[in-house]
Amino acid sequence: MSEEKPTFKWKELTTTWDGEDGYLSENQYGATMLIGKDKNGNLGIGPMDALLAGLAGCTMYDIVDILRKKRQLPVDFKVRVRGKQRLTEYPYKYTEFEVEYLLWGDNLVEKDVRQAVELSEKKYCSVGGTLEMAGPLHSTFRILKPGETE
Numbered sequence: 001m002s003e004e005k006p007t008f009k010w011k012e013l014t015t016t017w018d019g020e021d022g023y024l025s026e027n028q029y030g031a032t033m034l035i036g037k038d039k040n041g042n043l044g045i046g047p048m049d050a051l052l053a054g055l056a057g058c059t060m061y062d063i064v065d066i067l068r069k070k071r072q073l074p075v076d077f078k079v080r081v082r083g084k085q086r087l088t089e090y091p092y093k094y095t096e097f098e099v100e101y102l103l104w105g106d107n108l109v110e111k112d113v114r115q116a117v118e119l120s121e122k123k124y125c126s127v128g129g130t131l132e133m134a135g136p137l138h139s140t141f142r143i144l145k146p147g148e149t150e
Contacts (some may be wrong), residue, residue: 037128051131052081058127059099061114062120070112075146076104084135088092094134101141108143117141 014015015025015035022033022044024095034044041118045053067073084096101117117139135146 004146016062016133048083048085048094049094051127052083052097054127055097055099055131056081058125059117059120062124063101063116066116066119067108067112070109070116072105072108074103074105074108074113078102078150094131096135097131097137099137099139101139102144104144105147106146106147110143113141113145 013025013027015023017023018039020072021036022038023031025035026032033050034042035047035050037043059077060077064073064077080100081100082092082096082098084098085092087094100119101113103113121137121139130139
């Protein structure tokens, strides 16, 4: 008899207030992220920026994994994410997203990169799948030669 695969999984992290303007989030593995600023005034990441960082990290993870399987790993990879945030009424939520993928490599095939981006955006990236309920996600990609500037 085979064991049934669970249909849901809870994710959890704990965020602790430092008594001033800092909030330190820690996941179950001990990784941390500062939201706000620490007691010395050093800025951390903002809560809305954390959503964009989650989107970038999620889609990059997928794309690197897909391209690795195609034996087309880039030598460098950046993702720029922009969120259009409504400021006319609370909550000030995102209503649209733009993602720009920049990949450097000599042997990257355009159709394979396009497929990796599409698979991430349409099938695998959980953060993008969640955020698309807030608004549309538009993306572009560019393949550059190693050493080439953006």
